[in-house]
Amino acid sequence: MIDQFALSQALDLLFSSFTPWLWVIPGLLIGLVFGSIPGLQISMAMAVFLPVTFGMDFLQAMLFLTSIFTGGAYGGGVTAILMNIPGSSSSIATAFDGYPMARQGKHNEALGLGLAASVVGAFVGYMLLMLLIQPLAAFVLKIGPLEMVVVVLWGLTLIATLNDSALSKGLLAGFFGLMLSQIGMSTTGVMRTSVGMPYLIDGLPVVPAMIGIFAASELLRLRGGTYLVRNEDQRDISFGRILKGASETFKYPGVLVRGSLLGAVIGAIPGVGSSVANLVSYGEAKRTSKTPERFGKGAPEGVVAAESANSSSEGGSMTALLALGIPGGAATAVLLAAFSFHNIIGGPSFIRNQTDIVYSIILGNLGQVALLAVLGLLSLRLLGLVVRVPLSYLVPSVLAMCAWGGYGITGTIAGPLTVAGFAALGWLMRRNNYPVAATVIGLLLGRMMEGELVRTMQISGGNPLRYMLERPIALILFAVMLLVLIGAPLLKAMRRRRATEV
């Protein structure tokens, strides 16, 4: 599976001089900052710093840009834990349990859990990429719209598990998100619900909507309180407790390994990526847990599942880029642009002819993961200070940042107004115990679902069931999904009944 000669050349390229590593630490810091500020996205950071790579050689440029990617993936989780603001869609599930942990004064442990799970997840993702890049590339080529429909459906099933009070409320919130995703031009070019506003042609901007419904509505709920963490004794940023949280990650090896594997596989599917991976992984951790009722109330497994999956999906997303030359998302699209700046074309010939460079990029990323652990630990002391800021100052300041973030995404008034509209919606939903995350998931996946469904219908000639029988990967994915959704709870119920009989 590994070309030994190319591997030794890659090691030589990486370690014969310090030059390739020169930009890794700045890249990780840029990623951490961009990832942890709502509205600043990793892809934006990579695009902003892309011109800097003109003067670098290819490997140095790749390591710099991928270090922004690696740092950003973790940075998004920090604000999700501390303020319930997912820095990007890949950190949505991190907020589900990370934020309740922070509110209980366990922010140090939650940050430690997130960091360790991210590091392990990213490590697993890149190791898998190194070992399986060629077979994975062949697998990715066989993924069609029907397989994507199954994966997106899997992500959507999480909606049913996000009910705080009643299942019907969770479903209504999720379906409403799906409905909102249908605003704007459809996959087939039909204009719907644009109400004469050019801003709505591409649909509702998802990230500002997410910032509004998660963050702004939560901040309104916090108004009138004193501090994020009520107990003064627990507001400290303790290095020891962060490390304790990090070590606690390894108490959940099943969740960690499953999350990392799910993230790597889902991340490899172009267009799906980390935003679905963290949701699927969280949903699976909750379904298979012996104590699913603890999820959403500060369960450490929830943080581990989400962070391991979103970090390992980074390695997965590199599969399609390196092996096929297909960007799986916005961040890898910027990497592809860097490829073209350096006259390099990704794809099978790149892997075949420049295996040493491919291995160098992967090994370089493994090195970045180790550096992330150190930098993450050092920066958490600074980022964690947010729990010491009085809420009377924190609430309006972060609300203002949310609106700015909305503008940073769209560049028009549509961004801040979307934040405000979704803040009001989120406030209403939270007051009535509706899970706001379900609406975000619907909004995020609805457009993808529609596009893949339409393509499936077109390819299958209007008979998707017969077409499914010709698609073994879709059949297997569908069977696994059914097994997980129906089989696992049935098995658990049977075991519980047997236990009560004994």
Next chain:
Amino acid sequence: MTGKLHATHAALIGIILAISGFITWSAVSARASMDNLIVVAPVAAAIALLSVVLIVATLVKPAPAPAEDDDTEETSDPGIWGDMLLLAGFAAFCYALTHIGFDLATFLFVWAGVVMSGGKGWWQPPLFAAAFTALLVYGFGSLFPYPMLTLVL
């Protein structure tokens, strides 16, 4: 005694039904073909059904006995007006960003927001608002790839 639908819950369901109804109507009138309604039609049906279920369930369910818990302060009705005032202020701030300038709008909103959220002292809130605005304009704003209207800074 049966339960009753709270005003905010009724408003939420009303908003969901109104927006969903409008999107469905707009999609059907744009083109009533399967590829255009593949998500809209089943989702609209599910929303209508779930709304009815929720309304009936709320009205039929016995009213819960008043309970005392830690979060009473956060969910009580007196807080609703404060929340709505801050929400209205936030909406006005979002609108004002590109109209009066990012710097002035942020300064005024943060100052008012700190006071509304219980910030004490007469000089600390405006000083903090000014420092925070400057930080946003010269820090956050410099990273924007778009032009940003400012009045003073």
